[in-house]
Amino acid sequence: xxxxxxxxxxxxxxxxxxxxxxxxxxxxxxxxxxxxxxxxxxxxxxxxxxxxxxxxxxxxxxxxxxxxxxxxxxxxxxxxxxxxxxxxxxxxxxxxxxxxxxxxxxxxxxxxxxxxxxxxxxxxx
Amino acid sequence: xxxxxxxxxxxxxxxxxxxxxxxxxxxxxxxxxxxxxxxxxxxxxxxxxxxxxxxxxxxxxxxxxxxxxxxxxxxxxxxxxxxxxxxxxxxxxxxxxxxxxxxxxxxxxxxxxxxxxxxxxxxxxxxxxxxxxxxxxxxxxxxxxxxxxxxxxxxxxxxxxxxxxxxxxxxxxxxxxxxxxxxxxx
Numbered sequence: 001x002x003x004x005x006x007x008x009x010x011x012x013x014x015x016x017x018x019x020x021x022x023x024x025x026x027x028x029x030x031x032x033x034x035x036x037x038x039x040x041x042x043x044x045x046x047x048x049x050x051x052x053x054x055x056x057x058x059x060x061x062x063x064x065x066x067x068x069x070x071x072x073x074x075x076x077x078x079x080x081x082x083x084x085x086x087x088x089x090x091x092x093x094x095x096x097x098x099x100x101x102x103x104x105x106x107x108x109x110x111x112x113x114x115x116x117x118x119x120x121x122x123x124x125x
Numbered sequence: 126x127x128x129x130x131x132x133x134x135x136x137x138x139x140x141x142x143x144x145x146x147x148x149x150x151x152x153x154x155x156x157x158x159x160x161x162x163x164x165x166x167x168x169x170x171x172x173x174x175x176x177x178x179x180x181x182x183x184x185x186x187x188x189x190x191x192x193x194x195x196x197x198x199x200x201x202x203x204x205x206x207x208x209x210x211x212x213x214x215x216x217x218x219x220x221x222x223x224x225x226x227x228x229x230x231x232x233x234x235x236x237x238x239x240x241x242x243x244x245x246x247x248x249x250x251x252x253x254x255x256x257x258x259x260x261x262x263x264x265x266x267x268x269x270x271x272x273x274x275x276x277x278x279x280x281x282x283x284x285x286x287x288x289x290x291x292x293x294x295x296x297x298x299x300x301x302x303x304x305x306x307x308x309x310x311x
Contacts, residue, residue: 078251081259081278086250088273114244114263121247121291122298 027052087113128292132156133257133284140289148217148300152293155210156283159203159228171195204229208282213293217300221245221262223279235277237262239304243273245297247290258287260294 031052038046079085092110100106127139139155175191207228214222220238227233243265249258264275285293 075253081250081252081261081281082276084273084276086248087263087276093272113246113248117244117246117294118298121294 127155128289130289131286133255133286138283138285138289140285140292142292142296148303149215150296150300151212151214152296153210153212154280154283154285154289156208158209159207164199168195200229203227204231211280211283213279213297215297215300217303223277225282237264237277240267241265242301243270245294245301247287247294248276257284258290259284260290 030046031049035046035049038044088110095109097109098107127141130138130140132138136157138157141153141155143151143153145151171194172191175187179185179187204227208225209228210226212224212226214224216222216239218239220236221242223235223237225233241264243263245260245262247258248261249256252259259281260279262277262279263273264277266272266274
């Protein structure tokens with residue numbers, strides 16, 4: 001699963017490149033060429049040209065709203081000050097305490113907030 | 126004995142600590158009073174906007190509505206929003222009482238009995254694009270002394286900074302430590 005270049009990936013990339021160029025040219029033709037010329041060629045089943053302007057505008061407004069929406073979602077999912085999620089979580093509640101061994105590095109654990117507070121604020125010498 | 130500190134937003138607050146007995150302490154934080162210049166700024170902004178609306182619409186009800194809204198808004202603000210003083214009364218072996226007094230004189234009190242109090246700690250959390258320190262009481266379930274069932278944040282309106290919080294924390298811990306040395310009577 002490495003990101004190295006492979007022949008298949010080169011073919012996918014080129015197909016995507018051609019496809020996107022074709023799509024862009026088709027969009028420009030649909031937006032700019034007058035309807036009568038297209039009808040004379042026999043191509044009559046196009047969407048209304050209104051959408052050639054409306055869809056980009058919708059997209060840009062959606063991107064702008066997305067910035068504000070993401071900001072609001074972040075603020076909404078921040079834990080309020082009175083929730084226990086600021087203190088602990090499911091993994092910390094279920095952790096097992098390993099036995100203390102002499103001259104060994106203590107096991108990694110979630111230290112309770114009372115102990116942390118005592119160490120920070122009470123033991124000033 | 127009042128000591129001056131700063132709140133999280135920079136305003137001046139004052140902490141007053143009183144010791145009533147060996148196991149009873151009261152800590153009160155006084156918030157800054159309502160400033161005359163901010164009150165007049167808000168009132169003139171609202172009245173100027175109302176006058177602009179009156180000039181546009183030529184309806185004199187807009188002016189009387191603006192006066193009415195300003196008065197009612199000021200009364201609601203003083204009675205429900207503007208907190209004058211928040212105090213914490215710790216009585217070892219009995220409980221902790223939290224009182225908020227509003228600018229209109231209203232006082233709202235909460236009492237937590239000592240059996241439910243696990244600890245009083247300084248916690249840090251994200252609040253409105255800032256990380257603030259705040260003092261909180263950790264409550265425990267009587268059936269589960271190891272877990273924290275609820276967190277009660279204190280001094281929510283005055284939001285003192287860490288130096289003031291450390292003073293209050295040390296005071297509370299001196300009383301809470303007496304719980305461990307003295308055996309519970311119930």
